[in-house]
Amino acid sequence: MKSSATKKDAAPEIVSNDSLVQSRLPARTGTASRDPAAAPGKTLAELLATDANDAPAFDTTVISGETARMFKTLLGNLDGMVYRCRDDENWTMEFVSEGCRRLTGYDASDLLLNNRLSYESLTHPDDRRRIREEITNGLQLLQRFDTEYRIMHASGEVRWVWERGAGVYSEAGDLIAIEGIIQDITERKSSSQALREAERRYYSLFENAIEGIFRTTLDGQYLDANPALARIYGFESAQELIAKLKDIRHQLYVDPSRRDEFMRLIKARGVVANFEAQIYRKNGEVIWISENARAVHNPDGHVICYEGTVEDITERKLYQARIEQQANYDTLTGLANRSLLHDRLQQAILSAANYGTRLAVVFVDLDRFKFINDSLGHHVGDELLRAMAERLKQSVRESDTVARLGGDEFVLLINGQRDPDAVAVVLERMLSDISQPWTIPQGDFNVTCSIGVALYPDDGDTAETLLKHADTAMYRAKEKGRNNFQFFTAELNALITQRLELENKLRRALERQQFELHYQPRIDMQSRKIVAAEALIRWQVSEHEIVPPSRFIPIAEEIGLIAPIGKWVLRTACEQNKAWQDAGIPPFVMSVNVSARQFRQENFVQIVADVLRETALDACYLEIELTESAVMHDAEQFIAMLGELNDLGVQIALDDFGTGYSSLSYLKRLPVDRLKVDRSFVQDIATDADDATIVRTIVALGHNLGLKVVAEGVENEQQLEFLRDNQCDELQGYYFAKPMSASDFAHAVFGSTE
Numbered sequence: 194m195k196s197s198a199t200k201k202d203a204a205p206e207i208v209s210n211d212s213l214v215q216s217r218l219p220a221r222t223g224t225a226s227r228d229p230a231a232a233p234g235k236t237l238a239e240l241l242a243t244d245a246n247d248a249p250a251f252d253t254t255v256i257s258g259e260t261a262r263m264f265k266t267l268l269g270n271l272d273g274m275v276y277r278c279r280d281d282e283n284w285t286m287e288f289v290s291e292g293c294r295r296l297t298g299y300d301a302s303d304l305l306l307n308n309r310l311s312y313e314s315l316t317h318p319d320d321r322r323r324i325r326e327e328i329t330n331g332l333q334l335l336q337r338f339d340t341e342y343r344i345m346h347a348s349g350e351v352r353w354v355w356e357r358g359a360g361v362y363s364e365a366g367d368l369i370a371i372e373g374i375i376q377d378i379t380e381r382k383s384s385s386q387a388l389r390e391a392e393r394r395y396y397s398l399f400e401n402a403i404e405g406i407f408r409t410t411l412d413g414q415y416l417d418a419n420p421a422l423a424r425i426y427g428f429e430s431a432q433e434l435i436a437k438l439k440d441i442r443h444q445l446y447v448d449p450s451r452r453d454e455f456m457r458l459i460k461a462r463g464v465v466a467n468f469e470a471q472i473y474r475k476n477g478e479v480i481w482i483s484e485n486a487r488a489v490h491n492p493d494g495h496v497i498c499y500e501g502t503v504e505d506i507t508e509r510k511l512y513q514a515r516i517e518q519q520a521n522y523d524t525l526t527g528l529a530n531r532s533l534l535h536d537r538l539q540q541a542i543l544s545a546a547n548y549g550t551r552l553a554v555v556f557v558d559l560d561r562f563k564f565i566n567d568s569l570g571h572h573v574g575d576e577l578l579r580a581m582a583e584r585l586k587q588s589v590r591e592s593d594t595v596a597r598l599g600g601d602e603f604v605l606l607i608n609g610q611r612d613p614d615a616v617a618v619v620l621e622r623m624l625s626d627i628s629q630p631w632t633i634p635q636g637d638f639n640v641t642c643s644i645g646v647a648l649y650p651d652d653g654d655t656a657e658t659l660l661k662h663a664d665t666a667m668y669r670a671k672e673k674g675r676n677n678f679q680f681f682t683a684e685l686n687a688l689i690t691q692r693l694e695l696e697n698k699l700r701r702a703l704e705r706q707q708f709e710l711h712y713q714p715r716i717d718m719q720s721r722k723i724v725a726a727e728a729l730i731r732w733q734v735s736e737h738e739i740v741p742p743s744r745f746i747p748i749a750e751e752i753g754l755i756a757p758i759g760k761w762v763l764r765t766a767c768e769q770n771k772a773w774q775d776a777g778i779p780p781f782v783m784s785v786n787v788s789a790r791q792f793r794q795e796n797f798v799q800i801v802a803d804v805l806r807e808t809a810l811d812a813c814y815l816e817i818e819l820t821e822s823a824v825m826h827d828a829e830q831f832i833a834m835l836g837e838l839n840d841l842g843v844q845i846a847l848d849d850f851g852t853g854y855s856s857l858s859y860l861k862r863l864p865v866d867r868l869k870v871d872r873s874f875v876q877d878i879a880t881d882a883d884d885a886t887i888v889r890t891i892v893a894l895g896h897n898l899g900l901k902v903v904a905e906g907v908e909n910e911q912q913l914e915f916l917r918d919n920q921c922d923e924l925q926g927y928y929f930a931k932p933m934s935a936s937d938f939a940h941a942v943f944g945s946t947e
């Protein structure tokens with residue numbers, strides 16, 4: 194294939210010397226490239242036809258030997274191969290410089306006149322056509338050509354070369370040859386290829402990243418944004434984001450001061466890591482993002498832009514918030530829970546200490562919550578707790594804490610008070626707010642609460658102490674009739690200390706055998722004979738200290754000691770009764786008091802059965818006394834258990850009857866044997882018409898239900914007469930006998946010492 198621009202000359206004669214190999218060319222030729230050193234009509238090859246030290250092979254008026262030598266040296270040192278070739282199908286080389294070997298791996302003589310191989314055959318087959326077109330174009334336009342292509346090196350390697358050349362023309366304008374230079378650019382090619390590959394990879398990362406990536410000017414104009422950033426911010430494309438998001442501070446940040454903080458950090462440190470903020474998406478939706486960014490410097494060290502990444506962390510934030518909510522807030526009411534209360538209390542103490550103010554720790558317990566919960570159901574109970582929680586929140590400031598400890602117990606922290614009177618004002622309001630009627634479909638309810646207050650620093654300086662003291666004060670409020678508040682006092686403190694001491698002693702009382710049972714007889718009205726004895730526990734703490742059961746039984750219930758103590762009472766009373774029977778005393782019923790908590794023990798009926806079996810006492814000689822209030826409180830559950838006791842043959846008495854708001858429908862269903870009229874009604878029976886009526890009514894009620902009625906606390910003849918006139922069945926009281934030790938009882942009642 195030949196260029197149409199070429200006019201083929203006859204093949205020249207080959208001439209060679211040490212460093213240059215040339216063909217002899219026609220004497221007067223011109224070149225399209227303008228070389229100032231070249232004389233007109235002489236080609237470079239001709240000019241270099243001789244070694245500098247040799248006699249010149251051309252006209253010395255044209256180029257001196259020194260110049261020829263210089264050209265030769267230059268060509269030798271040139272990085273690449275200088276050539277002259279024909280414009281034919283082989284690019285037949287007429288001249289190649291020494292660089293030929295380094296460039297192609299072949300000697301110059303191998304290429305000259307296609308001696309061993311042609312330059313065309315060296316050219317990579319995939320590039321041959323393109324190269325020829327490019328060179329031909331250049332030649333046709335009489336322009337220098339400049340191109341890059343691959344050649345096959347003698348080693349078999351593919352090398353990238355760069356070639357620049359131009360046509361050499363006769364004076365008549367015919368193309369005589371092509372002259373130029375070819376250089377190996379393999380290294381440059383591979384590094385620029387690597388660069389392009391790296392750019393491609395980074396671009397792909399930028400485009401496909403899940404995280405948003407941005408570059409902004411120093412004043413916050415977007416230079417670049419990737420599709421992920423557009424997606425996060427809710428734009429259709431990165432272009433739209435760049436075009437529309439012009440004021441990051443106001444358009445993007447929910448709180449513009451966060452943008453100020455971001456800028457402050459990046460200016461101060463050059464980097465910002467995990468910077469969290471809430472932002473508006475394009476549609477106004479608010480999301481959480483986390484940004485990492487850095488300042489980009491130019492070689493002079495000046496910051497030219499900021500670049501960074503953006504992650505949408507909304508999901509994580511919501512999850513964190515959920516976890517935090519669960520960990521710190523009560524699920525029913527949304528109030529702070531015990532754990533958060535504890536943190537807030539610690540902080541509030543520190544703050545009160547710093548500012549010299551008082552902190553009020555307020556313990557609130559709803560009065561008779563259990564009644565509503567049990568009678569109207571737990572869902573109504575939950576509603577009530579939510580409603581009261583809201584009222585408590587309304588009664589204090591936003592900065593105060595309202596927490597729910599569980600059940601119907603709430604704690605409030607009222608900060609920044611200097612004067613207890615100011616706290617009292619808040620509490621008055623709280624009592625009033627809580628007691629407003631609570632209206633639900635089932636009706637209107639007036640709920641009240643009991644409030645106890647402990648003040649920091651007056652009543653304690655630790656969270657535990659303040660909570661404990663507020664709790665104690667709340668109990669005092671309950672004792673004082675509910676619906677009131679009580680401040681913790683030194684007197685209360687003394688009571689607590691005593692109580693703690695008592696608790697400790699009580700824990701060791703059983704093992705120290707400090708308990709004893711006393712027995713009080715119960716008399717049949719008709720026969721005036723003893724039909725029963727009530728076992729009453731006594732605690733001899735020390736030689737001089739006896740603690741009455743009314744004091745220690747409630748404590749034993751609270752601290753979980755009632756079960757072992759109650760079991761001891763049951764066993765001792767049954768053993769004693771059996772012992773008296775075995776001693777020949779006419780059998781009578783042994784009545785044992787059982788507290789509500791003891792009765793609710795899972796295996797109570799089983800315990801009774803075991804004790805009866807172990808002591809060999811016939812069940813009909815055992816009576817269990819339960820207070821009316823305890824039974825009515827949990828009537829459904831009690832009915833079933835009382836039935837089981839009844840099945841054992843054990844008798845049941847309802848103690849303190851008249852004080853426990855019995856439901857008649859329940860009473861009818863309860864498998865009880867006796868009603869024991871509370872002592873308080875018997876006391877003034879002869880003088881108080883109301884009490885007399887109550888007692889008469891209870892007797893009539895009991896009889897109508899087929900039950901026996903016992904009067905407690907009979908102390909005088911008048912009471913006895915009234916009870917006799919009103920057909921009371923049995924009597925118990927100091928009038929007959931006080932509770933006595935077992936030996937005194939046997940002696941006094943049966944004339945026996947045992």
Ligand SMILES: Nc1nc2c(ncn2[C@@H]2O[C@H](COP(=O)(O)O[C@H]3[C@@H](O)[C@H](n4cnc5c(=O)[nH]c(N)nc54)O[C@@H]3COP(=O)(O)O)[C@@H](O)[C@H]2O)c(=O)[nH]1
Pocket residue numbers: 713727728729730741742743746762786787788848849872905906907908925926927928932
């Ligand atoms: N769970 C248990 N409770 C018990 C036990 N032992 C006693 N108790 C309960 O403690 C409360 C106080 O009992 P106590 O101090 O023993 O007083 C009893 C009698 O001494 C007293 N009483 C009897 N007659 C009269 C009297 O004529 N006048 C008067 N002022 N007091 C009198 O009444 C108490 C017995 O009452 P009750 O039980 O209601 O029949 C008391 O509630 C006991 O129940 C125990 O082992 N377990």
